Amino acid sequence: MTTINLPTILRQHTGGAKKITASGRTVGEVFAAIGSEYPKLGEQLTSPDGGLPIFVNVFLDDEDIRYLDGLDTVVDENADITILPAVAGGR
C-alpha cells in the first residue's frame, strides 16, 4: 500500500481525509486505484490525453515524477506520494 498525501483543496473528495492509501506497481496504477474509490479525486489526477495531471504536481517521496518516469514511475513499498497544487493566497 502506498500513502498519498492530499492538499486541503482535494480533501473534499475524500470526506476530509488528508492521507489515503492505494495499491499499485506504478504511480499510474495507484492513481487508477484511487479513481475507482474516489472518482472525483481521480478526475483531478488524470488529464484528457491520459498523461500527467495538468494542474497539480505529483511527487514520489521528494521527487517530481515529471523528472522520473511520469505515470510509469515504479512505486516502492515504503514510498509515499504527495499531490501539490498551486496556491496563490498570501493576504
Place this chain on the structure above:
Amino acid sequence: MAMTYQEMIALAKAEIREIDPATLERRIGDGTAIVDCREADEFEQGAIRGARLIPRGLLESNIAMQIPDRSTPIAIYCAAGARSALAAKVLQDMGYTDVVSMAGGFGRWKSEGRDWAEPVTLTKEQKIRYSRHTLLPEVGEAGQAKLLDAKVLLIGAGGLGSPAALYLAAAGVGVLGIVDFDVVDSSNLQRQILHNVDRIGMPKVESARETLIALNPDVKIRMHNTRLSAGNILEIMSGYDVVVDGGDNFPTRYLINDASLHLEIPVVHGAIFRFEGQASVFHPYEGPCYRCLFPQPPPPELAPSCAEAGVLGVLPGIVGSIEAMEAIKLILGIGEPLVGKLLTYDALEQEFRQLKLRRNPECPACGDREQPPAIVEYDDLCMPAGTVARTT
C-alpha cells in the same frame, strides 16, 4: 636570545606560506575566509571586499568565535605584509591548518589596481541595536553592513508581507519597497500585524511605513500605492536585490515571475491556504522558476478566490517569517536558500516537508536566458486566469 622586529618577521615568514595579491583575488568566493588584521581605523578607510576585520591584537581571543572550524582556508592580510605574517604564524600555532599571508599587504593590493571598497561601518547606536546579529560569526559587522546596504521589495503588505516586513525592518535592511494598492480593513487585523485599528481606511503602504519606521528609523521605506501591472512592474522591481512575494493571486505571481526573469532578481515565494503553506526561492536561471513548477494557473475548482478560502492568522506569520529568513540568507550569502526546493507546511499536522524542484529545460518562461518572457497583462481579478495560460 633577544630578536629585533625584523628578525621576528623573517622567522615567521620562514614558517608560513605567502601568496601574492593576484592569487588571493582568485580565491575570493571559493570559501576562503579573508581576514584583515589591521586596526579598525585602517580597515574603515578601505579594505578588500568581503574581508572581515579581526585586528591583530584581538586575533588570538576572537578567532575561534569567528572561524570555529580550524580546517577553514584563511587568507590574512595587513597593510604591508609584516603583521599578517606574524598573525599567520599565530593561527598555525593555534591549529589552523590552511593559513596564508598576503605578501605586500593592502598597500600592494591597491597599487596593483585590484578591487576594494570602503566598508560600511556601523554607528555606535547601530553596534548596540544589531549586536545580536554581529555576535553571529555568519553575520558579523560585515554582514550587518550588507543588510544596511540591501534593497528588498515586498509585494503585498498583508498576511505574508506583515511579518516579512517587520522582521526585515528590524534586521536593518536599508531600503524596503512595499507594493500594495489596498486600504486597511478591520477584517485584515486577524493576521496583518503591520496594521492596527487606528489605521482602518488608510492605504496599507502608509500604515506599513508608520509601523516600520517606528520599529527601525534606519530603514528607508519606498511606498508603491499601486496595483502591479505589466506596465509598471519592471520599473518598480528594478534596482532591488531581492523580491519577497506576498501576493494573493495567480496573475500577479506569474507577472512577478516574468519580470524577475527579465531583471534577474531572486524572488522569495510564499503562499498560504487555510492551514497550509508553501515557500521557495525562485532564483532566475540558477534554479527553477515559478512556471517550471506550475506551467499554468489552476482552474477555479482547484483555487477558490481569496474571500471564500479563509486562513488561520498565525499561518502567514510563519510562512512570511520563513520568507524574511530566506531574503536575509540571500543578502548575506549564507546557508542553503530554498532554491530548487519547495518547503510545505501543514499547521494542523505540524509537519514540514521539502520537495525537490527542478528547472524545466523546456520552460516557456526561463528555458532561454536570451529570451525572457514578454511582460503581458494577466486577468486582474483575484481569480485564477486559466484563459491567459501560455502555450509553449
